[in-house]
Amino acid sequence: MNEALTNALVALKKNRFDVYFAENKEEAREIALSLIPEGASIAVGGSATIDQLGLLSEFRNGKYRFIDRYDFASQEEREEKFRLGLTADVFVMSSNAVTEDGILYNVDGRGNSVAALDYGPKSVVVIAGRNKIVPTLKDAVLRVKTVAAPLNARRLNCGTYCAEKGHCLSVDQGCAENMTAGCGSRGRICSRYSVQAMQFVPDRIKVILVDDELGF
Ligand code: SF4
Helix, strand or coil, rough: CCCHHHHHHHHHHHCEEEEECCCHHHHHHHHHHHHCCCCCCCCCCCCHHHHHHHHHHCCCCCCCECCCCCCCCCHHHHHHHHHHHHCCCEEECCCCEECCCEEEEECCCCCCCHHHHHHCCCEEEEEEEEEHCCCCCCHHHHHHHHHHHHHHHHHHHCCHHHHCCCCCCHHHHCCCCCCCCCCCCCCCCCCCCECCCCCCCCCCEEEEEEEECCCC
Protein backbone atom coordinates (compact mmCIF):
# COMPACT_ATOMS: atom_id res chain seq x y z
CA MET A 1 0.00 0.00 0.00
CA ASN A 2 1.50 3.38 -0.94
CA GLU A 3 1.82 6.30 1.45
CA ALA A 4 -0.93 8.36 -0.18
CA LEU A 5 -3.42 5.52 0.21
CA THR A 6 -2.44 5.00 3.86
CA ASN A 7 -2.80 8.73 4.54
CA ALA A 8 -6.24 8.81 2.93
CA LEU A 9 -7.46 5.80 4.91
CA VAL A 10 -6.35 7.31 8.23
CA ALA A 11 -7.73 10.78 7.45
CA LEU A 12 -11.10 9.47 6.19
CA LYS A 13 -11.48 7.44 9.39
CA LYS A 14 -10.70 10.55 11.43
CA ASN A 15 -13.41 12.37 9.45
CA ARG A 16 -15.94 9.74 10.58
CA PHE A 17 -16.33 7.84 7.32
CA ASP A 18 -16.57 4.05 7.65
CA VAL A 19 -13.40 3.04 5.84
CA TYR A 20 -12.30 -0.19 4.12
CA PHE A 21 -9.18 -1.21 2.24
CA ALA A 22 -9.26 -3.63 -0.69
CA GLU A 23 -6.12 -5.05 -2.28
CA ASN A 24 -7.78 -5.55 -5.66
CA LYS A 25 -11.06 -5.39 -7.60
CA GLU A 26 -12.31 -8.78 -6.42
CA GLU A 27 -11.83 -7.83 -2.78
CA ALA A 28 -13.51 -4.47 -3.40
CA ARG A 29 -16.56 -6.19 -4.90
CA GLU A 30 -16.78 -8.59 -1.94
CA ILE A 31 -16.54 -5.79 0.59
CA ALA A 32 -19.19 -3.74 -1.25
CA LEU A 33 -21.60 -6.68 -1.32
CA SER A 34 -20.97 -7.42 2.36
CA LEU A 35 -22.17 -3.88 3.14
CA ILE A 36 -25.54 -4.39 1.39
CA PRO A 37 -28.17 -6.60 3.06
CA GLU A 38 -30.22 -8.94 0.87
CA GLY A 39 -33.57 -7.35 0.00
CA ALA A 40 -32.19 -3.82 0.25
CA SER A 41 -33.21 -1.27 -2.35
CA ILE A 42 -30.14 -0.10 -4.25
CA ALA A 43 -29.45 2.79 -6.61
CA VAL A 44 -26.17 3.68 -8.28
CA GLY A 45 -24.40 6.71 -9.64
CA GLY A 46 -23.10 6.60 -13.20
CA SER A 47 -19.62 5.20 -12.69
CA ALA A 48 -16.93 3.47 -14.71
CA THR A 49 -15.64 2.01 -11.41
CA ILE A 50 -18.94 0.24 -10.74
CA ASP A 51 -18.90 -1.13 -14.30
CA GLN A 52 -15.34 -2.40 -13.90
CA LEU A 53 -16.20 -4.20 -10.66
CA GLY A 54 -19.11 -6.03 -12.29
CA LEU A 55 -21.49 -4.81 -9.59
CA LEU A 56 -24.44 -4.10 -11.89
CA SER A 57 -24.91 -7.80 -12.69
CA GLU A 58 -24.76 -8.58 -8.97
CA PHE A 59 -27.47 -6.00 -8.28
CA ARG A 60 -29.64 -7.46 -11.05
CA ASN A 61 -29.45 -11.03 -9.74
CA GLY A 62 -32.75 -10.88 -7.84
CA LYS A 63 -31.36 -10.67 -4.30
CA TYR A 64 -31.97 -6.94 -4.13
CA ARG A 65 -34.56 -4.36 -5.15
CA PHE A 66 -32.41 -2.66 -7.73
CA ILE A 67 -33.60 0.71 -9.01
CA ASP A 68 -31.95 0.23 -12.39
CA ARG A 69 -31.23 3.64 -13.91
CA TYR A 70 -30.13 1.97 -17.15
CA ASP A 71 -33.47 0.24 -17.72
CA PHE A 72 -36.17 2.72 -18.75
CA ALA A 73 -38.82 3.05 -21.43
CA SER A 74 -39.12 6.83 -21.39
CA GLN A 75 -37.35 9.90 -20.14
CA GLU A 76 -40.08 10.26 -17.49
CA GLU A 77 -39.36 6.78 -16.15
CA ARG A 78 -35.65 7.53 -16.12
CA GLU A 79 -36.17 10.73 -14.11
CA GLU A 80 -38.50 8.89 -11.73
CA LYS A 81 -35.76 6.33 -11.09
CA PHE A 82 -33.27 9.09 -10.34
CA ARG A 83 -35.71 10.50 -7.79
CA LEU A 84 -36.44 7.07 -6.28
CA GLY A 85 -32.71 6.51 -5.90
CA LEU A 86 -32.60 9.34 -3.39
CA THR A 87 -34.59 7.25 -0.92
CA ALA A 88 -32.87 3.92 -1.61
CA ASP A 89 -31.57 1.90 1.33
CA VAL A 90 -28.11 1.93 -0.24
CA PHE A 91 -26.59 4.18 -2.89
CA VAL A 92 -23.41 2.93 -4.58
CA MET A 93 -21.07 5.31 -6.40
CA SER A 94 -17.48 6.37 -6.84
CA SER A 95 -15.72 9.63 -6.12
CA ASN A 96 -13.93 11.92 -8.56
CA ALA A 97 -11.14 12.47 -6.06
CA VAL A 98 -10.21 11.46 -2.52
CA THR A 99 -7.74 13.63 -0.67
CA GLU A 100 -4.97 12.52 1.62
CA ASP A 101 -6.50 14.74 4.29
CA GLY A 102 -9.78 12.85 4.21
CA ILE A 103 -12.14 14.64 1.82
CA LEU A 104 -14.35 13.20 -0.93
CA TYR A 105 -14.75 15.51 -3.92
CA ASN A 106 -17.48 14.91 -6.51
CA VAL A 107 -18.67 16.94 -9.48
CA ASP A 108 -21.97 16.11 -11.11
CA GLY A 109 -24.13 17.24 -14.01
CA ARG A 110 -27.72 16.29 -13.17
CA GLY A 111 -26.98 16.23 -9.45
CA ASN A 112 -28.57 12.95 -8.38
CA SER A 113 -25.28 11.40 -7.26
CA VAL A 114 -24.07 14.34 -5.20
CA ALA A 115 -27.58 14.72 -3.75
CA ALA A 116 -27.52 11.07 -2.61
CA LEU A 117 -24.07 11.55 -1.15
CA ASP A 118 -25.31 14.54 0.84
CA TYR A 119 -28.56 13.15 2.20
CA GLY A 120 -31.30 10.61 1.51
CA PRO A 121 -30.15 7.01 1.19
CA LYS A 122 -29.60 5.40 4.61
CA SER A 123 -26.20 4.18 3.52
CA VAL A 124 -23.79 5.24 0.77
CA VAL A 125 -20.99 2.99 -0.50
CA VAL A 126 -18.20 4.87 -2.28
CA ILE A 127 -15.59 2.82 -4.11
CA ALA A 128 -12.43 4.52 -5.37
CA GLY A 129 -9.21 3.25 -6.89
CA ARG A 130 -5.80 4.55 -5.79
CA ASN A 131 -5.65 6.66 -8.96
CA LYS A 132 -8.29 8.95 -7.41
CA ILE A 133 -6.13 9.89 -4.42
CA VAL A 134 -4.63 13.39 -4.45
CA PRO A 135 -2.89 15.44 -1.73
CA THR A 136 -5.41 18.27 -1.19
CA LEU A 137 -8.77 19.70 -2.25
CA LYS A 138 -6.98 22.03 -4.67
CA ASP A 139 -5.47 18.98 -6.39
CA ALA A 140 -8.93 17.36 -6.41
CA VAL A 141 -10.37 20.34 -8.29
CA LEU A 142 -7.54 20.12 -10.84
CA ARG A 143 -7.92 16.35 -11.14
CA VAL A 144 -11.54 16.76 -12.20
CA LYS A 145 -10.67 19.43 -14.77
CA THR A 146 -7.74 17.55 -16.30
CA VAL A 147 -8.64 13.87 -15.90
CA ALA A 148 -12.12 12.94 -14.66
CA ALA A 149 -14.34 15.42 -16.52
CA PRO A 150 -12.61 15.14 -19.92
CA LEU A 151 -12.74 11.34 -19.85
CA ASN A 152 -16.34 11.30 -18.61
CA ALA A 153 -17.35 13.89 -21.22
CA ARG A 154 -15.88 11.66 -23.94
CA ARG A 155 -17.54 8.55 -22.48
CA LEU A 156 -20.91 10.33 -22.44
CA ASN A 157 -20.47 12.10 -25.81
CA CYS A 158 -21.09 15.49 -24.25
CA GLY A 159 -19.44 17.52 -26.99
CA THR A 160 -17.70 19.81 -24.48
CA TYR A 161 -14.40 21.65 -24.80
CA CYS A 162 -12.69 19.14 -22.48
CA ALA A 163 -13.94 16.15 -24.48
CA GLU A 164 -12.03 17.52 -27.46
CA LYS A 165 -8.94 19.03 -25.79
CA GLY A 166 -8.48 16.66 -22.83
CA HIS A 167 -8.72 19.43 -20.23
CA CYS A 168 -11.18 22.07 -19.05
CA LEU A 169 -11.49 25.42 -20.78
CA SER A 170 -10.58 27.02 -17.43
CA VAL A 171 -7.08 25.48 -17.70
CA ASP A 172 -6.44 27.42 -20.91
CA GLN A 173 -7.99 30.54 -19.37
CA GLY A 174 -5.59 30.33 -16.41
CA CYS A 175 -8.35 29.98 -13.80
CA ALA A 176 -8.44 26.21 -13.25
CA GLU A 177 -8.12 26.60 -9.48
CA ASN A 178 -11.51 28.30 -9.46
CA MET A 179 -13.74 25.29 -8.75
CA THR A 180 -16.73 26.46 -10.77
CA ALA A 181 -14.90 28.06 -13.72
CA GLY A 182 -15.50 26.20 -16.97
CA CYS A 183 -17.20 26.12 -20.31
CA GLY A 184 -20.59 27.39 -21.45
CA SER A 185 -21.52 24.20 -23.26
CA ARG A 186 -25.08 22.88 -22.95
CA GLY A 187 -23.47 19.48 -22.42
CA ARG A 188 -21.43 20.71 -19.45
CA ILE A 189 -21.15 17.94 -16.86
CA CYS A 190 -19.72 20.16 -14.12
CA SER A 191 -22.73 21.78 -12.47
CA ARG A 192 -22.91 20.54 -8.90
CA TYR A 193 -19.95 20.32 -6.55
CA SER A 194 -19.82 18.20 -3.40
CA VAL A 195 -17.10 18.41 -0.77
CA GLN A 196 -17.52 15.80 1.97
CA ALA A 197 -15.40 16.67 4.99
CA MET A 198 -15.87 15.53 8.61
CA GLN A 199 -19.24 13.79 8.78
CA PHE A 200 -22.09 14.90 11.03
CA VAL A 201 -23.55 11.35 10.86
CA PRO A 202 -20.67 8.92 11.41
CA ASP A 203 -20.32 5.82 9.21
CA ARG A 204 -23.28 6.60 6.91
CA ILE A 205 -20.80 6.93 4.06
CA LYS A 206 -18.65 3.83 3.62
CA VAL A 207 -15.47 4.34 1.59
CA ILE A 208 -13.68 1.40 0.00
CA LEU A 209 -10.22 2.42 -1.19
CA VAL A 210 -8.78 -0.04 -3.67
CA ASP A 211 -5.07 -0.58 -4.30
CA ASP A 212 -5.69 -0.72 -8.03
CA GLU A 213 -6.49 1.69 -10.88
CA LEU A 214 -10.25 2.05 -11.29
CA GLY A 215 -12.42 4.39 -13.30
CA PHE A 216 -11.43 7.98 -13.89
S1 SF4 B 1 -16.67 22.97 -17.26
FE1 SF4 B 1 -16.96 22.20 -19.37
S2 SF4 B 1 -14.88 22.12 -20.28
FE2 SF4 B 1 -14.64 22.31 -18.06
S3 SF4 B 1 -14.38 20.20 -17.34
FE3 SF4 B 1 -16.58 20.71 -17.14
S4 SF4 B 1 -17.57 20.06 -19.04
FE4 SF4 B 1 -15.34 20.10 -19.38
